[in-house]
Amino acid sequence: MYINRIGTFRDHPDLYGVSVYFQGCDAEPKCFMCHNPETWHISEKYKRDPEKVLEIIDEKLSRLLTHFKKVSLTLLGGEPLAPHNRGEL
Ligand code: SF4
Numbered sequence: 448m449y450i451n452r453i454g455t456f457r458d459h460p461d462l463y464g465v466s467v468y469f470q471g472c473d474a475e476p477k478c479f480m481c482h483n484p485e486t487w488h489i490s491e492k493y494k495r496d497p498e499k500v501l502e503i504i505d506e507k508l509s510r511l512l513t514h515f516k517k518v519s520l521t522l523l524g525g526e527p528l529a530p531h532n533r534g535e536l
Contacts (some may be wrong), residue, residue, distance in 0.1 A: 448535040449493040451486045451525055453503050455511060464519030465507045467500070469536075473529040486525035497535045 449470035452518040471489035472481075481487075504520065511518045527536050 448495055448497055448500065448532045449489055449525070450495045450500060451493060452519055453500070453507070454521050456521075458521040458523065459519035461518040462517055463511060463515055464521055465511065466521045466523060467504065467505055467527070468523055469525035469527045469529075469532050470489075471531055472526045473531075474526060482492055483524065489531060 451468040451470040453465065453467050455463065457463055458466045468483065468486055470486050470493035472487045476489065477484075508518060508520065522536070524532075528534065
């Protein structure tokens with residue numbers, strides 16, 4: 448899978464959580480006023496091992512859960528469901 452970044456952000460309307468920004472967008476035409484045009488192109492430098500991605504998500508969610516009763520996991524992009532990400536996602 449192709450990942451731009453993974454962080455603890457406030458992308459959920461109510462909850463703190465972990466956001467996974469996938470890399471590569473297959474939407475044509477691109478959405479008007481897309482917030483993340485830097486995630487459109489695909490390049491091997493963004494390729495990540497899915498097991499490692501899971502580890503990072505798990506570690507960040509676990510850390511947040513020591514402070515909050517409920518947290519979120521947000522998948523965004525780029526396009527998480529584009530063919531180059533879909534299978535491993
Ligand atoms: S990254 Fe998301 S919002 Fe931006 S053009 Fe692609 S599908 Fe649309």
